[in-house]
Amino acid sequence: MITRILAADVPRHIGSRVRTAGWIHRRRELKSVTFLVIRDRSGLVQVVLTEPVELTEETVVQVEGMVTASEQAPGGAEITQPVITVLSEPAKAPPFDLYRPRLSATLPTILDNAPVALRHPGMRAQFAITAASVAGFRAALDAQGFTEIHTPKIVGTVTESGANVFGIDYFGRRAYLAQSPQLFKQSLVGVFERVYEVGPVFRAEPHDTTRHLAQYTSLDAELGFITDHHDVMAVLTETLRTMVSTIGERLPEVELPVVPAEIPEIHFANALALIGAQPDEPDLAPAHERSLSDWALRTHDSEFLYVTGYPMRKRPFYTHPEPGRPDHSNSFDLLFRGVELVTGGQRLHSYADYLAVLPDPEPYRSYLDAFAYGMPPHGGFALGLERWTARLVGAANIRQTTLFPRDLNRLSP
Amino acid sequence: MITRILAADVPRHIGSRVRTAGWIHRRRELKSVTFLVIRDRSGLVQVVLTEPVELTEETVVQVEGMVTASEQAPGGAEITQPVITVLSEPAKAPPFDLYRPRLSATLPTILDNAPVALRHPGMRAQFAITAASVAGFRAALDAQGFTEIHTPKIVGTVTESGANVFGIDYFGRRAYLAQSPQLFKQSLVGVFERVYEVGPVFRAEPHDTTRHLAQYTSLDAELGFITDHHDVMAVLTETLRTMVSTIGERLPEVELPVVPAEIPEIHFANALALIGAQPDEPDLAPAHERSLSDWALRTHDSEFLYVTGYPMRKRPFYTHPEPGRPDHSNSFDLLFRGVELVTGGQRLHSYADYLAVLPDPEPYRSYLDAFAYGMPPHGGFALGLERWTARLVGAANIRQTTLFPRDLNRLSP
CATH class of the missing domain: 3.30.930.10 (Bira Bifunctional Protein; Domain 2)
Known part of the structure; x- marks a missing residue:
């Protein structure tokens, strides 16, 4: 099995197959393509799928795929042809969107939901x-x-x-x-x-x-x-x-x-x-x-x-x-x-x-x-x-x- | 003023005047000479005086003096011709001798007197x-x-x-x-x-x-x-x-x-x-x-x-x-x-x-x-x-x- 690499290191592996793991930070469905942004402790990496996926945000996944150069992707690279394995599914949706630049919630709500x-x-x-x-x-x-x-x-x-x-x-x-x-x-x-x-x-x-x-x-x-x-x-x-x-x-x-x-x-x-x-x-x-x-x-x-x-x-x-x-x-x-x-x-x-x-x-x-x-x-x-x-x-x-x-x-x- | 050096560093200064500071760990009065062993965070250093001193153990002192090679002294050097300044005097004597290889006291006594x-x-x-x-x-x-x-x-x-x-x-x-x-x-x-x-x-x-x-x-x-x-x-x-x-x-x-x-x-x-x-x-x-x-x-x-x-x-x-x-x-x-x-x-x-x-x-x-x-x-x-x-x-x-x-x-x- 390939060793897991961190999101921040993905751009250094263009042209190779890699394994990453993390949380689905954001899912964007376009007409012919789906983008998943995966969050791990090091940062974010974009995964491109040609078919829609059912997975919701905060699902914990492992992704194996090919690292491909992409000017639009964060860090200049994204993962294509992914094979996604679900490690853990959330039981409920977070009370706020984690992918926005700032949490749009009051401080008490943030503290009540600290985890x-x-x-x-x-x-x-x-x-x-x-x-x-x-x-x-x-x-x-x-x-x-x-x-x-x-x-x-x-x-x-x-x-x-x-x-x-x-x-x-x-x-x-x-x-x-x-x-x-x-x-x-x-x-x-x-x-x-x-x-x-x-x-x-x-x-x-x-x-x-x-x-x-x-x-x-x-x-x-x-x-x-x-x-x-x-x-x-x-x-x-x-x-x-x-x-x-x-x-x-x-x-x-x-x-x-x-x-x-x-x-x-x-x-x-x-x-x-x-x-x-x-x-x-x-x-x-x-x-x-x-x-x-x-x-x-x-x-x-x-x-x-x-x-x-x-x-x-x-x-x-x-x-x-x-x-x-x-x-x-x-x-x-x-x-x-x-x-x-x-x-x-x-x-x-x-x-x-x-x-x-x-x-x-x-x-x-x-x-x-x-x-x-x-x-x-x-x-x-x-x-x-x-x-x-x-x-x-x-x-x-x-x-x-x-x-x-x-x-x-x-x-x- | 000379910068203070630690006891462990004294042997590296043979032939120089140095300043050390610490606690009087042990005092030994011989007929014509008095030895003070000074303890600091790094170890011990011996100070030699040609006259008796009144200072008791655990007195906090500063010692300026000459570093002299001595085969008998710990580390191969001792301080001679000292000028001793008292920084702080103890109000009472410790309930045990700190200079012995092991504290000769029961565990409860040791713990009661932890400081x-x-x-x-x-x-x-x-x-x-x-x-x-x-x-x-x-x-x-x-x-x-x-x-x-x-x-x-x-x-x-x-x-x-x-x-x-x-x-x-x-x-x-x-x-x-x-x-x-x-x-x-x-x-x-x-x-x-x-x-x-x-x-x-x-x-x-x-x-x-x-x-x-x-x-x-x-x-x-x-x-x-x-x-x-x-x-x-x-x-x-x-x-x-x-x-x-x-x-x-x-x-x-x-x-x-x-x-x-x-x-x-x-x-x-x-x-x-x-x-x-x-x-x-x-x-x-x-x-x-x-x-x-x-x-x-x-x-x-x-x-x-x-x-x-x-x-x-x-x-x-x-x-x-x-x-x-x-x-x-x-x-x-x-x-x-x-x-x-x-x-x-x-x-x-x-x-x-x-x-x-x-x-x-x-x-x-x-x-x-x-x-x-x-x-x-x-x-x-x-x-x-x-x-x-x-x-x-x-x-x-x-x-x-x-x-x-x-x-x-x-x-x-």
Whole structure:
């Protein structure tokens, strides 16, 4: 039996008989000829039949035939004299046409029908970008001496905020879904110095927004022996550069942002002044982030901007203060195209500092051990994967770049 | 300032002044000389002082000094004339000596003190093997045209077994922690044809055993357009080969198993006969698995063995029966050194088949959609990462190769 080839490789086989397999993406019946467009993971290939066929769209088929040059066919070749074998027949028709350039359905309809909506080549392409981004993230950090870790998603103690945590019945005890791998990755700086994790994090977001989900994929990194948060930002910038270049290598058709040699940086206090906000604002509102991104693009020709030195009172307890300016912190957010994409900074590393900032250290006791036994100055960052892809492809809603989103209202598919 | 170098690189700098940083791993005071062994992520380096120092073990230090050849020192070089800067002081002493060849503590003590126990070079080395294994898993599947996916860990429907599932309060509704990405990865065969996921899975294991955890890391793959489970086994064999070779490249000191060109295979019915078990046994007991592994090593010189054709009644509902022998299935387990390491097989792909095997398809409705819209014959496998490392390093208990294990009794650190 001939080995199966992918649709994208068909034009390289003009004059040969080949075998392909995939889904009937589109059927067009003309007077004397029928065209079937077959979709597989690599793309589309056109099959020409001289007789009508009964097969409906989404039928899974195997096609053996002759590859023939054709100027009209996608890729300059099509399959003629086909022998078609049905591998699997659909039980019903999709609720929308998968062959149209865009799915003509509302977002809820698309999400309700995710298993079939994701088959749309435009939808599928977004997740190839996601996969390439993660591969780049890992390649960059592997090259910089990081170790990949896998940490518990079930925890006994809330680390970020008690308000948006999911509770679990854990063998009759109360436990929670981890909102981040924060304290684990910090602990492991004591072991591996430099660690990263790609994994799910969970937030019981009570609001239905376009940029929050109950579960998302967090790209987390943490490193020791830093001077301050600028060492973390340098690693992040290098990592972003590799993420972008990896997408470019795997998917040359994707339009990519430029990661500047040096991403511009503005201190929080200066950022407030620049956008004319009150000097006592504790955080940046979404409109502030958009203004600052516009400013960075205008004045630095950069789609990325570091805002540093956020006020301590809005950052989590493990945040390291700014030396000589203790109301501010050695922290940063990375804005990308008007939205916060990454949060990071230097962390407290002294055991005494943790005891001082935690009103009740008892629930944290076993995590704080890492600091009791000697921990170097360290810091890290977390990047939301689905949000990154959404900004890259210009998706208005993060659900568009999540395979099977989970939110206030959505628990399936 | 001189750039920091790693301990492992020190011997390449004989005659130069260098800067290193790390933890004081061991301090030895002799009459006229003090030795400090500094530990960093790369290894150990010895520092020689002519005066005593007060610094205790696990103090985080930076050391600048001259690299001097020394036959007695590890790596043939040591640092003399050091200038030591303390970066961070421990608040207490570790509950065991980290410098001894093995931690002399019970497993519960080690696990209770994981943040510091993991600093032991022997402990840490195990997780370098884990990280290399995952890197090899991804490299093998990337090279074979797979797409990496990230699927929900919060689900509305139990997919494997209702008995060992964790319940969550999901915005006032009942939800569960995913026991596997099974139905998601199958759905996504309809989109990407070939997918993999590395992520946490959750089992509310009510028994305290040496090989089960409440959370473990599952290496999952699924692929379409297969003939039967042998196509899945071929992908798995190739993937294992790359996992092993990646460990070998990154960690040449690790003793590795040989993945044979063809891993031997035995049908379940023949396996029962071989070990003298009753022919109506529905599954293999741990002792059976050990006997079969011994047999494969003895007769095929292989530490790996595929057992195929498990009885349908002990496999999950999505299992594909064996053509012509419908009490058996197109499934397999891969045994490695006496233990089941991987479970896999061909899945049902026809919508009608799912409706026929599910007593109540309603809870699965949105997942079954994928099959309603045309799905090729497909199959896949799942490998437990912590169990793999445990078998590789000969750890008796899976908790030894899990950073922060979760079980019936353990919810921290």
